[in-house]
Amino acid sequence: MTERTLQDIQEQLENLNRNYLSFQKRLSDNLLKLSSQVETIDYRKLAKLIKEQADEAKNLHEIQKHIEVLKEQEREKFK
Numbered sequence: 001m002t003e004r005t006l007q008d009i010q011e012q013l014e015n016l017n018r019n020y021l022s023f024q025k026r027l028s029d030n031l032l033k034l035s036s037q038v039e040t041i042d043y044r045k046l047a048k049l050i051k052e053q054a055d056e057a058k059n060l061h062e063i064q065k066h067i068e069v070l071k072e073q074e075r076e077k078f079k
Helices: 003-037 043-077
Strands: none
């Protein structure tokens, strides 16, 4: 290899190293920003909310069934 080729390779390696260090710094900065934006999930509260929603859905289903029974009773009255 010529002296010029070795010098070009050295410059390219230095550029790659600078680019890598810059990328690593940006990645680190972005991860810090992201970690500050993430809320901690309280799984107990989440489970409680899911259970409440399921209970509410069950109650609504029971009400719908009761309404259907009442409608059927009304239909039977007019037959």
